[in-house]
Structure formats: structure tokens, C-alpha cells
Amino acid sequence: MIDNPEDTTGATPHHDTAIRSYYETGDVDAFYDAVWGGEDIHVGVYAHAHEAIADASHRTVEHAANNAADLLGPHATVLDLGSGYGGSARALAERFGCRVVALDLSEEHNRRHRAANARRGLDGLIEVVTGSLNELPYEAERFDVVWSLEVLSHVPDKESALAEAVRVLKPGGAVVFSDIMMAEATPAEAVRPAISRLSMPTLATPSFYLDLLSGLGLKDVDFEDRTADITTHYARLDEEVHRRAAELRDVISPAYVDELLTNLPLWTDITRRGLLRWGIFHARRPAA
Numbered sequence: 108m109i110d111n112p113e114d115t116t117g118a119t120p121h122h123d124t125a126i127r128s129y130y131e132t133g134d135v136d137a138f139y140d141a142v143w144g145g146e147d148i149h150v151g152v153y154a155h156a157h158e159a160i161a162d163a164s165h166r167t168v169e170h171a172a173n174n175a176a177d178l179l180g181p182h183a184t185v186l187d188l189g190s191g192y193g194g195s196a197r198a199l200a201e202r203f204g205c206r207v208v209a210l211d212l213s214e215e216h217n218r219r220h221r222a223a224n225a226r227r228g229l230d231g232l233i234e235v236v237t238g239s240l241n242e243l244p245y246e247a248e249r250f251d252v253v254w255s256l257e258v259l260s261h262v263p264d265k266e267s268a269l270a271e272a273v274r275v276l277k278p279g280g281a282v283v284f285s286d287i288m289m290a291e292a293t294p295a296e297a298v299r300p301a302i303s304r305l306s307m308p309t310l311a312t313p314s315f316y317l318d319l320l321s322g323l324g325l326k327d328v329d330f331e332d333r334t335a336d337i338t339t340h341y342a343r344l345d346e347e348v349h350r351r352a353a354e355l356r357d358v359i360s361p362a363y364v365d366e367l368l369t370n371l372p373l374w375t376d377i378t379r380r381g382l383l384r385w386g387i388f389h390a391r392r393p394a395a
């Protein structure tokens with residue numbers, strides 16, 4: 108676990124430490140490498156129910172980026188909040204030639220992210236920064252697009268996180284994000300056994316985000332409901348880990364594989380029962 112005493116973000120330091128301790132273990136990285144593809148860590152957009160998890164996860168980036176394609180090009184800068192291994196940052200920089208400022212709490216993810224950028228010759232376009240999205244070290248109205256895939260479920264104060272995202276967005280700019288949410292009528296206790304393995308304090312609902320985005324003064328607020336994809340995604344993760352359990356025990360600690368074998372069926376169950384929602388939000392800051 109890495110607890111950075113010099114972290115000056117000041118925002119929810121205990122939770123930030125918990126997030127680092129969840130993500131910065133060799134087991135979690137090994138799981139994301141072996142099962143998820145080691146590039147993207149988010150729900151996939153599936154072409155069919157048996158598709159490779161890495162391919163579907165990559166499609167999520169391409170699909171979400173279509174929302175803001177009109178704003179992106181060599182002149183544009185994207186802020187990627189909770190950038191993980193940098194799958195989004197590299198895909199956006201390669202597709203649009205844009206600059207990306209990629210911010211993540213995890214030093215380990217950032218180290219891997221920088222190394223992958225250098226291997227792909229993208230380190231000139233992507234700046235990787237260690238910090239918390241709760242308090243962004245940027246002046247107002249700096250970015251053309253603020254982007255975040257599957258990070259807000261880890262953040263206790265989602266209102267202030269999105270207010271910060273809007274503060275740094277240029278007039279006319281777009282916010283694009285995805286998140287794992289609960290269905291409107293789902294009691295929090297019903298999903299707790301599944302999500303307790305991850306560092307997720309509370310899950311939002313689609314209407315919570317839609318109201319929040321409108322309340323922040325954004326326009327063209329849109330939610331593309333792709334809940335069917337999270338059901339496929341957890342079924343695929345569950346299937347892969349069960350099928351490859353013996354092989355995975357060589358690269359991930361056996362105790363962690365056992366934890367996955369117990370936990371992933373809970374996710375399969377709550378997604379099949381319609382207790383979770385997933386999709387992509389997109390909204391625009393009115394032009395000045």
C-alpha cells in the first residue's frame with residue numbers, strides 16, 4: 108500500500124488512501140493484465156456475448172469519444188480523470204492527435220501509463236499527473252473535454268467532483284463519463300456484498316447524475332443507457348476467471364483468485380437481476 112503523506116489535495120484523504128490500497132496491489136494489476144487486457148479498466152461495449160473483454164473495453168473508448176468528436180483535434184486538450192493505465196488517453200491521442208492531461212491517484216498506474224505512452228511514442232501528447240479529481244490543480248476553463256470512465260463510483264463526494272470537472276471545462280466544452288450505478292429502486296444493501304470487495308462508497312443512479320449535470324448549468328444533457336453491457340461484462344469476467352482459474356493461480360495469488368471466484372458470481376447475479384445500471388453521460392457547457 109502506498110500512502111502518500113505529501114498528498115496536498117486535502118480531499119477525503121482516508122478514502123484516497125483506501126483507493127490506492129485497493130488498486131496498488133500486484134494482484135489487482137495482475138488480474139487486470141491477465142483477464143481485462145491491461146489497457147482499459149472499465150465495462151466493455153460488446154459486439155456479441157462472447158467477445159474478448161479487452162476488445163469490448165476498447166470499443167467503449169471509441170464509442171464514448173464519438174460524443175465529443177466535433178471538439179477533438181490537434182488543437183484540443185482533454186482532461187482524463189482517473190486515467191488508470193492510460194487506455195483512453197492513448198486511444199484519444201492516436202485517433203484525434205489531441206493532447207491529454209491524465210490524472211490519477213495511483214502512482215503505480217501512472218508509472219505503467221507513462222511507460223506504455225513511451226512505448227507507443229505518445230509521451231509528447233500525454234501528460235500523466237498524480238493527484239485527486241476532488242481538487243484539480245488547473246485554472247478555470249482550460250480543457251475542451253473532461254473525460255472519466257468508471258471512476259466516480261469510487262468517489263464519495265460526486266457533486267463536488269463534477270463541479271470541479273465543469274469548472275475546468277471551456278465554454279462550449281463537453282463532459283463525457285461512464286459509471287457503474289444502481290437502478291433507481293435498488294436498496295444499497297442489495298448490492299453491498301458484491302461491491303464491498305472494491306473501494307466503492309456509494310453508487311449513484313442515472314437520475315442523480317442527470318439532475319446534477321443540469322444543476323451545474325450544462326445543456327444537451329444525455330445518458331446513453333447501456334445496462335445490457337454491464338450484464339455481459341460481468342458474465343464474461345466470471346466465465347473467464349472460472350475457466351482459467353488454474354492458470355491464473357500462477358500469476359495472481361491463489362487467495363485473490365479464490366476471492367474473485369466468490370465475488371464475480373455476486374456481480375453476475377446483481378446485474379442479471381437488473382439492480383445495477385451502466386452507460387455513458389455526455390453534456391455541454393453553454394458557449395460564453
Ligand SMILES: C[S@@+](CC[C@H](N)C(=O)[O-])C[C@H]1O[C@@H](n2cnc3c(N)ncnc32)[C@H](O)[C@@H]1O
Nearest residue numbers: 147148149189190191211212213239240256258
Ligand atoms: C476502474 S479504474 C478506471 C481507469 C480508467 N479510467 C479506465 O477506464 O481504464 C478507476 C481509476 O480511478 C482512479 N481513482 C479513483 N479515485 C480517484 C480520485 N479521487 N482521483 C483520481 N483518480 C482516482 C484509480 O486509481 C483507478 O486508476
